[in-house]
Amino acid sequence: MAKTAIQQGPWSLRELYAGLEAPEIQKEIEALEAKVLAFEAHRSELTPELAPQAFSSMLKEYDGLLRLLSRLDGFADLSFSQDTQDAKIQAFRARVQQLVAETANRTLFFQLWWKGLEEAATARLMRTSGDFRYWLEALRLQKPYTLSEPEEKVVNLKDVNGSAALVTLYDSITNRYAFQVEVDGEKRKLNREELQVYFRDPRPEIRATAYQELYRVYAQDAPILSQLYQYRMRDWRSEHVRLRGFASPIAVRNLANNIPDDVIDTLLEVCRTNAPVFQRYFDLKARVVGAAPLRRYDIYAPVAGTEKTYPYAEAVELVLDSFQRFEPRVAALARKVFDENHIDSEIRNGKRSGAFCATVSPDYTPWLLQTYKGKPQDVATLAHELGHAVHSLLAADHSLLTQHAALPLAETASTFGEMILVDRLLELDPSPDVQRTLLFREMDDNYATILRQAYFAMFERQAADIIDSGGTEEDLSRAYLANLREQFGPAVEVSDDFRYEWIVVPHFQHAPFYVYAYTFGQLLVLSLYQQYRAEGEAFKPRYLQILSAGGSDSPERILQRAGIDMRSAAFWQGGFDVVKASLGKLEAIEAAR
Numbered sequence: 001m002a003k004t005a006i007q008q009g010p011w012s013l014r015e016l017y018a019g020l021e022a023p024e025i026q027k028e029i030e031a032l033e034a035k036v037l038a039f040e041a042h043r044s045e046l047t048p049e050l051a052p053q054a055f056s057s058m059l060k061e062y063d064g065l066l067r068l069l070s071r072l073d074g075f076a077d078l079s080f081s082q083d084t085q086d087a088k089i090q091a092f093r094a095r096v097q098q099l100v101a102e103t104a105n106r107t108l109f110f111q112l113w114w115k116g117l118e119e120a121a122t123a124r125l126m127r128t129s130g131d132f133r134y135w136l137e138a139l140r141l142q143k144p145y146t147l148s149e150p151e152e153k154v155v156n157l158k159d160v161n162g163s164a165a166l167v168t169l170y171d172s173i174t175n176r177y178a179f180q181v182e183v184d185g186e187k188r189k190l191n192r193e194e195l196q197v198y199f200r201d202p203r204p205e206i207r208a209t210a211y212q213e214l215y216r217v218y219a220q221d222a223p224i225l226s227q228l229y230q231y232r233m234r235d236w237r238s239e240h241v242r243l244r245g246f247a248s249p250i251a252v253r254n255l256a257n258n259i260p261d262d263v264i265d266t267l268l269e270v271c272r273t274n275a276p277v278f279q280r281y282f283d284l285k286a287r288v289v290g291a292a293p294l295r296r297y298d299i300y301a302p303v304a305g306t307e308k309t310y311p312y313a314e315a316v317e318l319v320l321d322s323f324q325r326f327e328p329r330v331a332a333l334a335r336k337v338f339d340e341n342h343i344d345s346e347i348r349n350g351k352r353s354g355a356f357c358a359t360v361s362p363d364y365t366p367w368l369l370q371t372y373k374g375k376p377q378d379v380a381t382l383a384h385e386l387g388h389a390v391h392s393l394l395a396a397d398h399s400l401l402t403q404h405a406a407l408p409l410a411e412t413a414s415t416f417g418e419m420i421l422v423d424r425l426l427e428l429d430p431s432p433d434v435q436r437t438l439l440f441r442e443m444d445d446n447y448a449t450i451l452r453q454a455y456f457a458m459f460e461r462q463a464a465d466i467i468d469s470g471g472t473e474e475d476l477s478r479a480y481l482a483n484l485r486e487q488f489g490p491a492v493e494v495s496d497d498f499r500y501e502w503i504v505v506p507h508f509q510h511a512p513f514y515v516y517a518y519t520f521g522q523l524l525v526l527s528l529y530q531q532y533r534a535e536g537e538a539f540k541p542r543y544l545q546i547l548s549a550g551g552s553d554s555p556e557r558i559l560q561r562a563g564i565d566m567r568s569a570a571f572w573q574g575g576f577d578v579v580k581a582s583l584g585k586l587e588a589i590e591a592a593r
């Protein structure tokens with residue numbers, strides 16, 4: 001295996017364009033214009049009698065046009081992530097966003113024609129549509145909820161300065177927040193990310209102070225932030241439920257994920273039933289951190305004193321090695337990210353916070369961004385984002401329209417990658433101390449990804465109704481507190497300041513009802529991982545088959561082929577059984593101390 005010098009640094013975007021001033025950018029914008037014009041010329045050919053061959057070549061043209069657009073868009077987005085403060089990049093990004101919206105509008109007729117076509121014609125054309133088949137099928141799902149072409153255009157156009165603008169406003173307001181905390185007698189001014197580090201501080205009073213400061217700052221704007229959310233949700237309902245005819249606000253997301261409504265109802269219900277599993281975990285945690293009862297401030301309290309740190313190069317080798325032991329093909333794909341210098345991991349001002357893996361199109365190895373600080377959590381994040389990259393690369397044989405896994409399956413490889421890493425770390429150091437550190441971390445993650453998100457989704461469902469019936473910020477906050485208190489039961493003391501958590505969670509504003517996908521994905525992976533532990537080699541082809549499918553079929557059929565029935569409550573319960581087993585192990589380790 002070729003070794004690359006592994007160093008923390010910025011990524012290279014040269015494969016896309018040499019720079020913001022590169023002449024190719026203007027050339028490609030012109031090429032895009034030509035492609036869009038050529039595509040628009042097909043409009044008159046669109047009849048129910050269209051020949052399959054002509055249809056196939058139109059699909060290929062469409063895919064090609066989108067690849068070009070994605071290159072421009074990807075470059076703009078990645079440049080922005082690399083430096084969010086550069087005015088030139090901001091202007092370029094705005095220009096490309098405009099181009100994306102215009103292109104979507106100008107090519108919209110194609111999707112609308114397809115959605116409105118009679119059944120017999122679609123069936124005939126779908127038979128020969130190859131890899132585009134599922135994309136076409138998924139579009140038809142939207143048919144009952146599609147408006148006329150002029151109406152769709154108005155919605156698209158108004159969204160740019162309407163619901164999308166609301167989201168931008170929310171971000172602009174909240175990204176400016178500065179938080180002040182006093183640590184070790186020193187007053188510090190922090191951004192949100194820096195503040196959140198203190199949620200995991202070993203000192204109880206610092207954890208409390210950090211949360212209180214978070215809510216103090218957000219509470220000052222609570223009326224405005226609450227209004228933004230209410231406008232967003234009213235717009236969501238008036239467009240999707242009133243105009244388009246969806247049965248409920250959450251049904252919009254369910255259809256976009258192609259998951260039947262009742263599957264999500266079952267999933268959330270199973271989570272609600274299993275809330276006591278995590279309450280039991282918090283009881284244990286209360287004893288270990290010496291807090292009785294545990295306060296909401298303490299749920300992410302670190303359990304194992306000072307944490308080990310991992311130099312970047314060591315972390316990369318650890319992750320690649322754990323992937324290698326699982327399956328060499330997986331490791332080889334992950335290594336491409338480093339070989340092609342597609343990762344920006346250094347600590348740098350002005351860089352976008354958080355971590356992500358961006359797939360520009362099937363033509364490129366994805367780009368990864370994280371701010372690597374050497375904590376075990378950072379190593380896990382690296383494994384996570386590399387998992388995404390592997391998923392993307394395994395599905396790179398598909399078209400741009402079918403490469404991306406649907407939301408509920410989108411976290412499969414990332415979470416699985418993290419679990420492989422953790423198992424490897426356990427193997428390298430099987431001492432009870434390491435075991436308990438890792439198991440506590442696993443339980444914290446499981447809580448944050450499964451139960452927390454499920455209760456978020458239950459709140460969103462409820463909030464949509466409260467807003468619809470004219471409820472106020474007060475009503476929403478009261479409902480939110482009740483939601484938390486049900487979730488934590490007697491195990492965790494929830495103070496009143498958490499009533500504002502719902503205005504603090506950006507997902508609610510960015511993408512309503514998005515969050516249950518985390519719950520779905522995590523329980524799914526736990527269940528898959530259990531199968532891997534039980535079956536070893538025999539499991540791998542089924543797993544790789546799920547990943548390679550990308551977004552080329554419905555989640556239900558992709559999982560069915562791997563022997564999974566997502567409609568059954570027992571399947572979801574299986575995920576919780578894995579959580580219970582980890583908790584049992586942890587309780588035994590603690591009892592023996």
Ligand SMILES: [Zn+2]
Binds near residue numbers: 388411
């Ligand atoms: Zn992810």
